[in-house]
Amino acid sequence: MTPASVLDVLSQDLSKQLFPVERQLVPNLDDVYELELAFYENHLLADEELIRNAAYFARIGDTYTRHFLMCTGESLKLPEHSSYRLKSFFERNLFRTGYATHGLFPYRGKFHPQMIKGIINVMGLKPGHTVLDPMMGSGTVLVEACLMGIGSIGIDLSPFCRFMAQTKIDALTMSLSRARKALENCEEVFAYFQKQVGKPHPGIKTCKTPTSRGIMAVMEPGAEYETKKNRPQLTGKERETRDTYNLLLLAYLDSAGYSERSRRKSPFDQFKAILERYLFVTEKIQNVLNNVELDLAPAKALEGDARALSLEDASVDGIIFSPPYSFAIDYLKNDSFHLNFLGVATDDIRKDMVGLRGHKLSEKFELYQQDMDKVLSECARVLRRGRLCTIIVGTNNNQIGKAMGVSPKEVRGLHEMLTDLSSKHGFQLVKMMSRPITGIYNTMRREYILMLCRN
Numbered sequence: 001m002t003p004a005s006v007l008d009v010l011s012q013d014l015s016k017q018l019f020p021v022e023r024q025l026v027p028n029l030d031d032v033y034e035l036e037l038a039f040y041e042n043h044l045l046a047d048e049e050l051i052r053n054a055a056y057f058a059r060i061g062d063t064y065t066r067h068f069l070m071c072t073g074e075s076l077k078l079p080e081h082s083s084y085r086l087k088s089f090f091e092r093n094l095f096r097t098g099y100a101t102h103g104l105f106p107y108r109g110k111f112h113p114q115m116i117k118g119i120i121n122v123m124g125l126k127p128g129h130t131v132l133d134p135m136m137g138s139g140t141v142l143v144e145a146c147l148m149g150i151g152s153i154g155i156d157l158s159p160f161c162r163f164m165a166q167t168k169i170d171a172l173t174m175s176l177s178r179a180r181k182a183l184e185n186c187e188e189v190f191a192y193f194q195k196q197v198g199k200p201h202p203g204i205k206t207c208k209t210p211t212s213r214g215i216m217a218v219m220e221p222g223a224e225y226e227t228k229k230n231r232p233q234l235t236g237k238e239r240e241t242r243d244t245y246n247l248l249l250l251a252y253l254d255s256a257g258y259s260e261r262s263r264r265k266s267p268f269d270q271f272k273a274i275l276e277r278y279l280f281v282t283e284k285i286q287n288v289l290n291n292v293e294l295d296l297a298p299a300k301a302l303e304g305d306a307r308a309l310s311l312e313d314a315s316v317d318g319i320i321f322s323p324p325y326s327f328a329i330d331y332l333k334n335d336s337f338h339l340n341f342l343g344v345a346t347d348d349i350r351k352d353m354v355g356l357r358g359h360k361l362s363e364k365f366e367l368y369q370q371d372m373d374k375v376l377s378e379c380a381r382v383l384r385r386g387r388l389c390t391i392i393v394g395t396n397n398n399q400i401g402k403a404m405g406v407s408p409k410e411v412r413g414l415h416e417m418l419t420d421l422s423s424k425h426g427f428q429l430v431k432m433m434s435r436p437i438t439g440i441y442n443t444m445r446r447e448y449i450l451m452l453c454r455n
């Protein structure tokens with residue numbers, strides 16, 4: 001090759017080869033799977049759809065996309081003393097995570113919301129459709145779908161997950177005036193919640209006589225709505241009361257979790273900083289939503305078991321979920337403070353938690369496979385034919401190798417095991433993408449995105 005042709009090749013811009021010039025990608029798009037999702041979005045979505053719902057485009061012609069508008073500006077108001085590592089994480093991930101109300105609680109094993117948005121698009125889901133996450137965790141799929149105008153249902157065994165997901169959805173539209181007032185009175189709010197630690201929560205056992213005076217006494221009765229399965233039709237005032245109470249409670253639980261792990265700030269200072277951040281992100285997304293025309297879609301967060309879904313046959317248009325990574329994270333132990341605070345007996349739910357059942361590693365792995373078989377059979381039942389189910393799962397060959405008593409090199413990864421199981425229930429693998437996981441290299445190296453079509 002002549003030097004001239006080398007220069008010719010090097011002068012080409014990859015993104016201009018792949019995408020039309022008027023469709024400009026978001027900055028920092030640096031993983032191959034992101035480029036793949038952007039490539040499919042470009043082929044599947046018309047200009048107006050890209051402006052409204054694209055995950056990987058910043059501008060279409062002269063118009064900024066909604067995603068770009070939601071993510072730009074200060075990404076998260078982090079406490080002043082936050083480490084350089086934390087700050088750079090959010091800067092680097094400006095378009096991936098932390099926008100809208102996703103940043104309200106740092107749930108472990110949570111999806112990158114931007115990736116979910118891209119996947120929803122690539123699965124062909126549009127306004128009018130309904131997407132299900134049968135193991136919703138913090139509700140990332142629900143918040144994204146809601147913002148994209150797509151109906152959603154989320155299910156999780158943990159009442160704390162249901163509470164967290166519902167609070168994130170409600171925060172997109174709640175009135176913030178009382179929450180701002182609560183921030184001005186945050187000593188009182190903090191003292192109120194501290195007194196509730198260890199007591200049955202009013203949300204579980206309806207509290208007849210408010211135990212405190214002042215701002216929280218007004219809100220306490222609102223808590224009873226938060227765990228009711230069939231939510232009553234609330235008046236505007238009641239809704240504001242409930243939403244404010246729940247946002248404050250989530251901030252308190254978030255700060256209590258931090259305080260257990262770190263003593264760098266007093267628990268009160270931690271609570272105040274977290275509440276300020278909650279208000280900041282909530283105001284920010286509400287401002288964006290007020291400035292652009294976006295119809296939010298209904299999102300239902302329910303408590304339930306993914307192995308026996310309380311949904312009709314062929315009733316959803318898409319499924320996206322991430323199962324617990326076999327026995328990697330003990331969600332109940334992680335969330336024990338929060339669950340205890342909500343008055344939930346963790347032993348009652350442990351017996352149904354996928355990935356936590358059994359004693360010895362080998363028994364746990366066996367039960368995990370049986371449970372995932374049931375989950376996939378339920379997914380096949382509720383999904384309409386010809387539609388897609390996307391599973392996002394990491395590999396943990398070291399642990400599986402230990403459970404099976406073989407070398408990690410001989411292990412079939414969870415992604416292969418789930419693909420095999422799914423074929424038993426009428427699914428066919430149509431696409432597999434993978435992404436590297438940074439930070440937990442010993443346990444988890446890659447995460448797989450499996451797109452399965454219901455035949």
Ligand SMILES: C[S@@+](CC[C@H](N)C(=O)[O-])C[C@H]1O[C@@H](n2cnc3c(N)ncnc32)[C@H](O)[C@@H]1O
Pocket residue numbers: 107108109110111134135136137138139140141155156157158161304305306307321322323324325331352353354355
């Ligand atoms: C990897 S997390 C999901 C995280 C979620 N994708 C997010 O963005 O936050 C897996 C979830 O499965 C839930 N889970 C475990 N067993 C379950 C079951 N039998 N039915 C429903 N959910 C279950 C756990 O409570 C946990 O929240």
